[in-house]
Amino acid sequence: ELKVEQNPLFLSMQEGKNYTIYCNYSTTSDRLYWYRQDPGKSLESLFVLLSNGAVKQEGRLMASLDTKARLSTLHITAAVHDLSATYFCAVAHMDSNYQLIWGAGTKLIIKP
Amino acid sequence: NAGVTQTPKFQVLKTGQSMTLQCAQDMNHEYMSWYRQDPGMGLRLIHYSVGAGITDQGEVPNGYNVSRSTTEDFPLRLLSAAPSQTSVYFCASSYSRGLSGSPLHFGNGTRLTVT
Numbered sequence: 419e420l421k422v423e424q425n426p427l428f429l430s431m432q433e434g435k436n437y438t439i440y441c442n443y444s445t446t447s448d449r450l451y452w453y454r455q456d457p458g459k460s461l462e463s464l465f466v467l468l469s470n471g472a473v474k475q476e477g478r479l480m481a482s483l484d485t486k487a488r489l490s491t492l493h494i495t496a497a498v499h500d501l502s503a504t505y506f507c508a509v510a511h512m513d514s515n516y517q518l519i520w521g522a523g524t525k526l527i528i529k530p
Numbered sequence: 531n532a533g534v535t536q537t538p539k540f541q542v543l544k545t546g547q548s549m550t551l552q553c554a555q556d557m558n559h560e561y562m563s564w565y566r567q568d569p570g571m572g573l574r575l576i577h578y579s580v581g582a583g584i585t586d587q588g589e590v591p592n593g594y595n596v597s598r599s600t601t602e603d604f605p606l607r608l609l610s611a612a613p614s615q616t617s618v619y620f621c622a623s624s625y626s627r628g629l630s631g632s633p634l635h636f637g638n639g640t641r642l643t644v645t
Contacts, residue, residue, distance in 0.1 A: 422572075449631050460620065461573075463633035506572060510631070517588065518634070520572035 420445045420511045424521035432529055434496050439524045441490040441507035449510035450490045451518065452481050454503045461506065465492075497528045532556050536621050536637035543611040543644045551606040551640050553621030561624045562604040563588070563634070564596065566617040573620065579604055580626075611644045618642070 421444040431437055441450070452464040465474040467483035467490060474481050478501065480493045490507055504525045508518040537552045555562065563578035575588030579598040593615060595607040604623075608615060618641050622634040 427570075451633055453633075460636045460638045461622075461634075463635070466631050466633050468631045508573075515586075517575055517578070518573075520574070522570055522572045 420447070420509060420514075420519045422507060422509050422519050422521040424505075424507055424524050426524060427522060428525045428527075430527045430529065431497055433498055436496065437494050439492040439494075439505055439526075441492070441509075441521055443488045443490075443509045443519070445511075445513070446485070446488075447509045447512055448483075448485050449512070449516070450483050451508045451510075452490070452492055453506045453508065455506065455523070456503050464505075494526075499528050499530055502526055502528045534621055534623055534635050534637035536619075536640050538640060539638065541640060541642050543608070543642065545611060545613060545644060547611050549608050549611070551608075551619055551621075551642075553604045553606065553637060554602050555604075555621075555623040555635070556602065557623065557625075557635065558601060559623035559635070560601070560626050562598065563622050564594070564604070564606045565620045565622060566590065566615075567620060567639075568617050576606065576619075608642075613644045616642060616644045 423442045450467045453461045455461045465481040470485040472483045478495045483490045504523045506523045507521045510516040534555045564576040565573040574590045577596040579585045618639050620639050621637040624634050625632040
């Protein structure tokens with residue numbers, strides 16, 4: 419059974435600081451997704467990581483995938499208030515028709 | 531371009547009532563799915579479809595039915611609502627699942643309360 423763990427689940431940080439959210443998963447997969455959700459809103463796709471060593475960057479966010487370690491990271495550089503949201507990782511379960519298994523989400527609050 | 535459209539946005543049901551959550555997409559996506567989102571649990575897959583006429587169960591299918599008569603529409607039926615089905619429901623679609631790795635496009639959600 420594929421399990422996905424995110425940590426931390428809650429993060430409060432100051433503007434201008436750097437931080438990393440971690441997504442660990444328990445079985446083999448080479449496909450991982452990051453999504454953002456604002457309070458009361460839908461989910462928005464941020465990154466699709468499709469191979470070992472994949473790195474994607476968009477603005478102050480950078481995501482990477484290490485399939486050997488079964489680990490993905492979402493790094494935030496010089497955080498700004500607009501990045502406050504809940505971030506989810508989801509891993510494709512290759513043995514189950516690529517169904518996505520979701521982490522519980524990391525609620526990120528960035529204080530001015 | 532509307533994307534994925536869900537209706538209604540809010541719904542209150544009494545225990546035992548039935549209802550249908552509607553989902554439509556205009557992107558010609560093969561893959562459509564229904565998730566529920568509960569606090570602290572991420573998203574859990576209820577049912578999914580890889581094309582018209584094809585549906586399959588996800589992680590938490592009990593108490594829900596789906597059908598896919600057209601590429602565009604994927605309604606979710608609650609057969610006899612229970613308080614445990616109080617949740618936020620999201621419909622999502624993608625071009626395909628599998629090797630392409632295309633991401634999901636989500637609707638705006640339906641907030642359902644069962645009393």
